[in-house]
Amino acid sequence: MAKKFAELEARMAPEARAQAQALYLQHLKELPLHELRKAQELSQEALAKKLHINQAAVSKMERRTDMYISTLRNYIQAMGGELEIIATFADGQVKIENFAE
Amino acid sequence: MAKKFAELEARMAPEARAQAQALYLQHLKELPLHELRKAQELSQEALAKKLHINQAAVSKMERRTDMYISTLRNYIQAMGGELEIIATFADGQVKIENFAE
Numbered sequence: 001m002a003k004k005f006a007e008l009e010a011r012m013a014p015e016a017r018a019q020a021q022a023l024y025l026q027h028l029k030e031l032p033l034h035e036l037r038k039a040q041e042l043s044q045e046a047l048a049k050k051l052h053i054n055q056a057a058v059s060k061m062e063r064r065t066d067m068y069i070s071t072l073r074n075y076i077q078a079m080g081g082e083l084e085i086i087a088t089f090a091d092g093q094v095k096i097e098n099f100a101e
Numbered sequence: 102m103a104k105k106f107a108e109l110e111a112r113m114a115p116e117a118r119a120q121a122q123a124l125y126l127q128h129l130k131e132l133p134l135h136e137l138r139k140a141q142e143l144s145q146e147a148l149a150k151k152l153h154i155n156q157a158a159v160s161k162m163e164r165r166t167d168m169y170i171s172t173l174r175n176y177i178q179a180m181g182g183e184l185e186i187i188a189t190f191a192d193g194q195v196k197i198e199n200f201a202e
Binding site: 028029030031032033036039040062064065066067068069070072076079080081082083084085086087088089090092093094095096097098099 | 129130131132133134137140141163165166167168169170171173177180181182183184185186187188189190191193194195196197198199200
């Protein structure tokens with residue numbers, strides 16, 4: 001099935017592909033960090049243990065509206081995920097690679 | 102064309118959709134910030150002007166391997182783009198909405 005998707009994408013004109021990509025990102029579920037943690041069935045205590053910090057620090061982190069990219073990456077990785085930084089333009093998306101580990 | 106993509110996606114089983122999504126993100130072009138700026142045909146001077154900082158500050162920013170999400174968002178927006186923060190898990194992706202403007 002993944003192969004079919006790649007084939008379909010390869011047959012699309014660049015503008016259509018950019019449209020499809022934008023559409024895909026628009027349709028992604030949006031969650032705040034604490035909801036994402038709950039979806040992974042992790043408590044603040046469990047996540048704090050993985051991050052070697054205390055529960056209050058996790059609580060504080062989840063209420064922030066700005067933080068270092070490395071801090072966010074550590075939080076996501078502690079849940080078993082990977083962080084991706086995407087820049088969306090009218091003609092498509094690119095991944096920003098400055099912050100790769 | 103965008104409609105066709107949405108229809109195809111809707112017909113896919115959840116696991117296949119997660120696979121297709123992961124595949125899509127894997128296939129995105131990866132660029133460091135300075136290459137992205139050049140692709141937008143902007144000089145450090147031009148971007149500095151938009152950000153109300155000097156050229157040296159832009160140069161320094163482009164060499165950083167960590168920064169605040171708000172700083173990165175300002176840089177991307179000055180180029181005419183939008184920043185998206187995605188967490189990728191084995192079973193799919195979610196957008197992190199804590200840092201929405």
